[in-house]
Amino acid sequence: MIIPSHSRSRGKAVKIEDVAEKAGVSIMSVSRAMRDVEGISVKKREQIIKIARELGYYPNRVAVSLAASSSNLIGVSVPTLFGTVFTEIYIGMRKSFDKAGFSTIFDVTEYSKDREEAWVERLIAWRPAGIILSGIDHNESTVTKLTKARIPLLEIWDYTPNPLDLCVGVDHFDAGKKMGQYLVGLGYQTPGYVGVTAGLDTRADRRLEGLQYSFLEKSCPFHSIHRSNQAASFESGFQTTKKMVEASGRRPDVICYLNDNMAFGGLMYLERAGIDCPNEIGIVGYNGLNINSVSPKRITTSITPRVAMGEIAAQLLIAKILGANTETAMALKVTIEQGQTTKSQIA
Amino acid sequence: MIIPSHSRSRGKAVKIEDVAEKAGVSIMSVSRAMRDVEGISVKKREQIIKIARELGYYPNRVAVSLAASSSNLIGVSVPTLFGTVFTEIYIGMRKSFDKAGFSTIFDVTEYSKDREEAWVERLIAWRPAGIILSGIDHNESTVTKLTKARIPLLEIWDYTPNPLDLCVGVDHFDAGKKMGQYLVGLGYQTPGYVGVTAGLDTRADRRLEGLQYSFLEKSCPFHSIHRSNQAASFESGFQTTKKMVEASGRRPDVICYLNDNMAFGGLMYLERAGIDCPNEIGIVGYNGLNINSVSPKRITTSITPRVAMGEIAAQLLIAKILGANTETAMALKVTIEQGQTTKSQIA
DNA sequence: CTGTTAGCGCTTTCAT
DNA sequence: ATGAAAGCGCTAACAG
Numbered sequence: 149m150i151i152p153s154h155s156r157s158r159g160k161a162v163k164i165e166d167v168a169e170k171a172g173v174s175i176m177s178v179s180r181a182m183r184d185v186e187g188i189s190v191k192k193r194e195q196i197i198k199i200a201r202e203l204g205y206y207p208n209r210v211a212v213s214l215a216a217s218s219s220n221l222i223g224v225s226v227p228t229l230f231g232t233v234f235t236e237i238y239i240g241m242r243k244s245f246d247k248a249g250f251s252t253i254f255d256v257t258e259y260s261k262d263r264e265e266a267w268v269e270r271l272i273a274w275r276p277a278g279i280i281l282s283g284i285d286h287n288e289s290t291v292t293k294l295t296k297a298r299i300p301l302l303e304i305w306d307y308t309p310n311p312l313d314l315c316v317g318v319d320h321f322d323a324g325k326k327m328g329q330y331l332v333g334l335g336y337q338t339p340g341y342v343g344v345t346a347g348l349d350t351r352a353d354r355r356l357e358g359l360q361y362s363f364l365e366k367s368c369p370f371h372s373i374h375r376s377n378q379a380a381s382f383e384s385g386f387q388t389t390k391k392m393v394e395a396s397g398r399r400p401d402v403i404c405y406l407n408d409n410m411a412f413g414g415l416m417y418l419e420r421a422g423i424d425c426p427n428e429i430g431i432v433g434y435n436g437l438n439i440n441s442v443s444p445k446r447i448t449t450s451i452t453p454r455v456a457m458g459e460i461a462a463q464l465l466i467a468k469i470l471g472a473n474t475e476t477a478m479a480l481k482v483t484i485e486q487g488q489t490t491k492s493q494i495a
Numbered sequence: 496m497i498i499p500s501h502s503r504s505r506g507k508a509v510k511i512e513d514v515a516e517k518a519g520v521s522i523m524s525v526s527r528a529m530r531d532v533e534g535i536s537v538k539k540r541e542q543i544i545k546i547a548r549e550l551g552y553y554p555n556r557v558a559v560s561l562a563a564s565s566s567n568l569i570g571v572s573v574p575t576l577f578g579t580v581f582t583e584i585y586i587g588m589r590k591s592f593d594k595a596g597f598s599t600i601f602d603v604t605e606y607s608k609d610r611e612e613a614w615v616e617r618l619i620a621w622r623p624a625g626i627i628l629s630g631i632d633h634n635e636s637t638v639t640k641l642t643k644a645r646i647p648l649l650e651i652w653d654y655t656p657n658p659l660d661l662c663v664g665v666d667h668f669d670a671g672k673k674m675g676q677y678l679v680g681l682g683y684q685t686p687g688y689v690g691v692t693a694g695l696d697t698r699a700d701r702r703l704e705g706l707q708y709s710f711l712e713k714s715c716p717f718h719s720i721h722r723s724n725q726a727a728s729f730e731s732g733f734q735t736t737k738k739m740v741e742a743s744g745r746r747p748d749v750i751c752y753l754n755d756n757m758a759f760g761g762l763m764y765l766e767r768a769g770i771d772c773p774n775e776i777g778i779v780g781y782n783g784l785n786i787n788s789v790s791p792k793r794i795t796t797s798i799t800p801r802v803a804m805g806e807i808a809a810q811l812l813i814a815k816i817l818g819a820n821t822e823t824a825m826a827l828k829v830t831i832e833q834g835q836t837t838k839s840q841i842a
Numbered sequence: 843c844t845g846t847t848a849g850c851g852c853t854t855t856c857a858t
Numbered sequence: 859a860t861g862a863a864a865g866c867g868c869t870a871a872c873a874g
Contacts, residue, residue: 174844174845175868186843204640214867215867216850251614256589274598510851511851523861554852557850561852562854
């Protein structure tokens, strides 16, 4: 969509020519002064800067980008802003991008690959310096467009050793495996899992596989796996735990949840049902979300380094943009935080 | 910061010239075909579109913007992404902007006016079609820059009858007043308030004034007002309520909180302290946050129309951008939602 | 150090 | 309906 020019400010914005005229120099001198590059005397530079400030001159980035065939724009796409995961990742990135003088063109896909693709298309038209996408799962045609555009690209949150370009994330299988080993070490033998419909959150699926791997090493399969077809929220955690506990069959001695929010819902259910946690059933979350700070009992969880991940990702992308030879894939470690919803560590 | 051009894609992107050549027409015909404007035969247009698609041609928006002195960029600034308020507002806006083909340059100020100003400066350099800022409180120098830039501007969340340009928000005094009247109607007489340090959240301060106004009409002043110097979170709600209840003096019969999160923390405290809510002390939140869905008792609250606010704001701004004569200030109504933390409605 | 000359990729304007 | 010329505001490349 093209905005009718009559609606924009008209011949008002101060331009490089105005500054040059007032300073009695050529526009090139102004250009050099503003960009702080060599080729101009200190004195003149100061004068020009002063005049530019007086006039309220800010170089038109659109013209700069066109002339220099470069931009300070970074495209950032996240699936959702609910739940603090991607917000924290974004906060981390913003820090690095801000410092380096980049602005971000933003998008929320609401987990729709088509929406992501539509946004990518519009984004590429702006010839951004770099792009950050969430996850490693995109439409094929999106990948084609991205590849053709040849813009530095970073996939965040998921980890894969073979990213399209760059990648910073956590290895979710490994995270699950580690937590599984930890729980096995605590003596748990009848694990249960509460999550959402398989395929909806592929990262969570991978974590479950990791959990299963560790428990299977001790010949303890997951007897009960209950999946909600709702979002991974407090409520679905509560309801799905209810179903699991009320179902016949062996009761789990520990329930692993897709995330802390669901775990919190589960904890609330156990409390209301009069089931002792952790003595009857243990509860384990994922992510280290801030719900934990208000939970009656701190939930045992794996903390993902979200802010750090954002910072590192941004720095890596910036390095690539600047032409450095960078690593292409980085896996960040998660930290297990022992809470009050699992048995105490066995000495 | 200028990105070295060697790092960008090189002469790869398809441009209008390539399409024109392949189609055997002038670049002007391609331009007209792509923009769907008059001055070209239907047949030629179709041919050109087809070739453009084959070649993967997407008009370079940087060049378009420079040539047409217009852009499809909207700057959006929010103070925080935690707490769902601004997230939901953003979701609402995104909907409208997306439909109209705008992209958003995004920023999170973390409640810093200086950060906001720094961002505004960088943003203006992109000559966006419009700007949305949160709240009505900005640095004077920010306002100057904004005014000089003459870009359609909309302030969201707060309401003022005299905005810089456009404004969509809720009247926080009025929201407090309404809730006060409601509580007075339920027979409460000894209200307390739990919030954060005065001045930190001016909107909350206004709501308290509204609450006080209503209670004073019945000669019931707020005897206890406790403010935390922490963020308005679960935890601070818990701790501050503890202090209030343990303090000597008349116990409040209802506590109004800055928001639902603090109210939830307060409720958790009452439950743990064995104080019956609502029979001993009532609890009232604000905003209608999703914490309510997991709360053991639904908290009585005022629901702010956040998604709708975002949608309306975006539409208003778009209208202004397109040159329409629009309203300048809109106040949206909040809805009181009766929960289980206040006495039942008196028939 | 300074200025001049060409563009960047597209649209506007004005011919035809 | 079509195209040629003239920019949009700035920087790269080259001259002095």
